[in-house]
Amino acid sequence: MIGYTGRVTGKVGAGLVGEVMVQVPERQGSEAFLAYLALPGDPLPVGTPIVVVEYQPPRTVYIAPAIG
Amino acid sequence: MLIGTIAGVVAAAVILLIVLFKMCWRVAEPNEALIISGSKHRTEGLAEGLGFRVVTGRGTLVTPGIQTVRKLSLDLNEADLDVECVTSQGIPVQVKGVVIFKVGDDTVSIANAARRFLDQQKMMGQRVHNVFAGHLRSIVGGLTVEEMIRDRERLTGETRAASGTEMEKLGLIIDSLQIQEILDPTGYIKNLAAPHAAAVQRDARIAAAAADREATEAEQEAFARKAEATRNSGIQQAGYQAEMDTAAARALQAGPLAQAASRQEVVVQETKVAELEGHRKEQQLQAEVRKPADARAYETRTKAEADRDARISAAEAQARETELKAAAEANRVKIAALAEAEATKARGLASAESTRATGQAEAAAAEAKGLAAAEAAKALGLAEAEAIKARAAALAENQEAVVAQQLAEHWPEIVRAGAEAFGNVEHMVLLNGADGMGEMFAKALTMGGTGLGLARQLLGSMNGTAAPEAADHGATGGASGTGGTGATQKSGTHTIPVQGDPIV
Numbered sequence: 001m002i003g004y005t006g007r008v009t010g011k012v013g014a015g016l017v018g019e020v021m022v023q024v025p026e027r028q029g030s031e032a033f034l035a036y037l038a039l040p041g042d043p044l045p046v047g048t049p050i051v052v053v054e055y056q057p058p059r060t061v062y063i064a065p066a067i068g
Numbered sequence: 069m070l071i072g073t074i075a076g077v078v079a080a081a082v083i084l085l086i087v088l089f090k091m092c093w094r095v096a097e098p099n100e101a102l103i104i105s106g107s108k109h110r111t112e113g114l115a116e117g118l119g120f121r122v123v124t125g126r127g128t129l130v131t132p133g134i135q136t137v138r139k140l141s142l143d144l145n146e147a148d149l150d151v152e153c154v155t156s157q158g159i160p161v162q163v164k165g166v167v168i169f170k171v172g173d174d175t176v177s178i179a180n181a182a183r184r185f186l187d188q189q190k191m192m193g194q195r196v197h198n199v200f201a202g203h204l205r206s207i208v209g210g211l212t213v214e215e216m217i218r219d220r221e222r223l224t225g226e227t228r229a230a231s232g233t234e235m236e237k238l239g240l241i242i243d244s245l246q247i248q249e250i251l252d253p254t255g256y257i258k259n260l261a262a263p264h265a266a267a268v269q270r271d272a273r274i275a276a277a278a279a280d281r282e283a284t285e286a287e288q289e290a291f292a293r294k295a296e297a298t299r300n301s302g303i304q305q306a307g308y309q310a311e312m313d314t315a316a317a318r319a320l321q322a323g324p325l326a327q328a329a330s331r332q333e334v335v336v337q338e339t340k341v342a343e344l345e346g347h348r349k350e351q352q353l354q355a356e357v358r359k360p361a362d363a364r365a366y367e368t369r370t371k372a373e374a375d376r377d378a379r380i381s382a383a384e385a386q387a388r389e390t391e392l393k394a395a396a397e398a399n400r401v402k403i404a405a406l407a408e409a410e411a412t413k414a415r416g417l418a419s420a421e422s423t424r425a426t427g428q429a430e431a432a433a434a435e436a437k438g439l440a441a442a443e444a445a446k447a448l449g450l451a452e453a454e455a456i457k458a459r460a461a462a463l464a465e466n467q468e469a470v471v472a473q474q475l476a477e478h479w480p481e482i483v484r485a486g487a488e489a490f491g492n493v494e495h496m497v498l499l500n501g502a503d504g505m506g507e508m509f510a511k512a513l514t515m516g517g518t519g520l521g522l523a524r525q526l527l528g529s530m531n532g533t534a535a536p537e538a539a540d541h542g543a544t545g546g547a548s549g550t551g552g553t554g555a556t557q558k559s560g561t562h563t564i565p566v567q568g569d570p571i572v
Contacts, residue, residue: 010225017229027124027173032241034232046221058176059236 001055005066008050012036012063013043020050020063038062095127099142101171101178102128103186106135122175122182140182140189144170144243147193151201153208155216162251163208163216167200168244169235180239196240203231207245213256216247223247 004022009032012018018035037044038053044065054062096102105120121128130137149165171181185192207226208216215222227245235242250257318325 010228011221016225017232019224019228024173029173031173032243034228034236058172058174058180058239059232059241 001052001061004052006030006033006050006052006063008035008044008046008048008063010035011043011045012048012050014040016043018044020061022052022061033059033061035061035063038064091132092129093127094123094130094137096123096125096139098125100124101140101142101182103138103140103178103182104128104130104135105138107131120179120182122178124173124175124178138182138186140171140178140186142171142173142178144168145193145196147197147200149197149200149204151204151208153205155208156210156212159213159252159254159256161208161213161216161256162253163204163247164249164251165204165245165247167196167242168246169196169240169242172239172241177236177239177241180237182239184238196238199234199238200231203227203234204245206230213250213252213260216250217257 001022001024004024006020006022008018009021010017010019012020012035014037020033020035021030022033023030035050044050044063049066050063051066052061053064056062094102094104102123103120104123107119107121124142146166146168149163149167152160152162154160171178171185185195188195207223207230210226210230211219211222224245227242231242252258
């Protein structure tokens with residue numbers, strides 16, 4: 001899962017439980033994961049491209065913005 | 069026979085193999101997961117002693133009798149919610165909704181769900197409802213009524229925050245939470261909608277009133293149009309009725325009118341006959357009397373006009389001829405005058421040239437003559453001065469000799485002057501012949517002698533005034549007039565007696 005990319009579908013930020021849609025090639029589809037910021041920073045609005053920095057099974061990922 | 073037996077055995081063996089393969093080969097459908105247990109199998113993330121295999125989306129061999137294969141559905145499930153909640157504003161509401169969930173697609177979620185729901189898959193909705201009712205209360209407690217109604221982002225965010233971790237434990241994923249109905253015992257939502265409803269009702273009433281007004285206006289206009297049409301129709305009907313009555317009245321009067329018309333036609337025809345008769349008589353008179361008279365008058369008038377036109381044409385031709393002659397003469401005269409003027413001008417120019425040349429020649433000649441005459445006069449003057457000087461000297465020396473020389477030099481002129489006295493005589497009568505002739509000539513010549521006497525007197529006066537030494541010697545100057553005797557001179561000078569008779 002680490003290194004996979006996706007986009008924010010529910011606002012991710014401090015004090016929030018966000019949601020991201022990440023493409024998982026092994027399962028040939030995109031899945032929703034609960035998302036938290038890997039590093040404290042500005043909240044990521046809906047639609048922001050992200051990259052998975054850390055994966056906590058079963059459904060939690062820590063993300064960072066893929067651009068900038 | 070043997071071959072058939074062998075073939076039958078082979079076929080049976082093939083069939084047996086197929087049956088055995090079908091018993092051992094299990095395939096997982098796309099919407100399900102195979103949970104295979106019964107063999108020692110270590111799976112990442114699962115504790116030891118709970119070994120089972122999770123197969124999704126492919127086939128696998130199982131050992132019948134040794135391994136057990138169970139299916140866990142990965143389909144979508146939903147659970148209806150009906151929960152009494154209190155919003156963040158403290159308003160009690162009854163929320164009816166639906167939560168849509170499914171087993172997670174990853175192996176860990178499938179394993180978690182399999183441990184919890186493998187034998188209770190049909191009860192999964194009830195379990196989720198029971199779990200989610202408490203979560204929904206916490207979710208609604210963090211929202212206002214308006215946010216529940218309008219802010220879906222906030223609702224889904226609160227749902228994830230409240231139930232996400234809990235659902236992970238169960239191996240489930242909440243795909244969607246939908247609030248279907250909010251029952252409001254306090255009437256909050258109704259009151260919330262009241263202003264908008266009133267505004268909408270107001271707008272609706274205004275629109276209805278406007279529409280009613282427009283409809284009424286249209287109806288009244290339609291009524292007015294109908295009344296107008298009715299009026300117009302009545303007017304037209306009355307007009308048509310009047311026309312019908314008029315036509316009926318005319319129909320009633322048609323008989324008398326027809327009789328009168330026929331009578332009128334008879335009168336008209338008779339009048340026409342009379343007019344035609346009168347016209348025939350008039351035509352007859354025209355043909356018998358007026359036409360011949362007109363013809364004669366026309367003939368006379370035509371002849372007179374022809375004579376007049378002939379005379380006019382002759383006069384005009386004569387005038388034209390005269391005019392042309394005069395014009396030709398004038399042109400000729402003009403051309404002759406122009407030629408004469410040109411010739412005169414040329415002659416004048418030539419004459420002027422010749423005159424100018426002649427004048428220049430004459431001027432040159434005169435200039436040369438004048439120069440020559442001047443030179444000659446100058447030389448003559450100088451010579452005469454010299455001669456006068458010589459004569460004066462000679463006179464001073466010997467007057468008589470000078471006078472005698474003068475007479476001798478000018479004797480022909482003296483005689484010519486005496487003869488001029490006879491030049492003006494037309495008839496001369498000689499009375500005494502040759503003697504008279506001689507006497508005449510003698511008298512004429514004595515007139516020339518008069519000049520000699522005058523010369524003598526002049527010389528005498530010159531001697532008296534210009535010779536002081538002669539005065540010193542007592543010589544007398546001047547003449548004593550005609551017939552005077554000669555004066556006494558110095559020694560050496562002789563007086564010439566001249567008889568000065570008066571001219572007869």
